[in-house]
Amino acid sequence: MSDIINKLHRYMRIGLNRNGQFPSENELIEKLDLSIEDFKELLIDAKESGRDIRPEAFELNQYSKIDFFEIEFGTEEKEPFSYNDFIFYSTALNELILNLDFSDDQKTENILEFAGTIVNFLEILIKNIIKQEQISNRNKNNTEDNYEKVMSVYGENTYIKTQSKELQIRIDKFLNTFKGIFNKIGIIYESYDSLISEPFNEQNIIDEYIALDFNEIQSIIKLYFDDQLVF
Structure with missing residues (x-):
């Protein structure tokens, strides 16, 4: 609904x-x-x-091919959004945006829905990474605290190394650029003319998208779903 x-x-x-x-x-x-x-x-x-x-501004996360709840938790028929789903959606988006045409509402809306799905997934991923680190830290603290008490007499301290903040920064950096590109498309599609600060066209958007680096974000997602992220 x-x-x-x-x-x-x-x-x-x-x-x-x-x-x-x-x-x-x-x-x-x-x-x-x-x-x-x-x-x-x-x-x-x-x-x-x-x-x-x-709303005062265009909202990309209101566009999605999949309900937010289903992305995070899945359904009885389908697993939650996965690495393979990300590859499918990003590949489909790559093909669609190369034919961006502001005069074609249906194609433009389709592009925004693929992009919005990816945004919602990455925002859920950030939340899950933070949650996973918190659980990991709680488990570590049960043994680390006892160890520190014993080793403190020798002037030794232990520190729990974390990655979630660094990963969050990397994902956010990608998201900010990604959203910036598709917000421009959304502003045109929904005719938020007052929000256009400088003129741009389809080729400008395509060039920005081509310059976007998916490799790092793809690697982070792969590591997360392969349980290779150590906190």
Whole structure:
């Protein structure tokens, strides 16, 4: 339900930004591929959600091919988002963005949904890495504290080496650049004209994306899912 509410607000926002008014009920029903009854129920759910139809800035994480909960926890039929999923989505995004065309709404929305899925996954990954380190540290402290008490008489101290902060910085650095690229696409797609500080076109975006280095982030994800990260 969360995804369909996001799409409803998205199409309402685009209509308002582009034409100064919300799309008609029939236009929204067609875009969302819903029956009239389902659409009426959706409007009630959307109202109860309390979400802002027109936030001040474009929000990339509202675009996703997979529900946020499913990315993190999976479903009865599918495992949580994995390294192989990341490879699939990043490969698909690579192919799509090379044909970026702001005049094609459907293709542009598809690109944003692939990008948003990757963003949501990486933000979950940061959270999980921090959580994993905390668990690791708690387990280590049970033995390290006793060891330090014994060795303190010899002037010896032990320190728990951690990687999570460094990894978080690396992932955040990639995310900041990645989001910057796709925020530009989203600003054009949703017609947030007031947020455009300098002109750019499809080729500018493609060039920025090509310069983006996926190798390090891919290596971090592989190490995490292979249980090779030591805290």
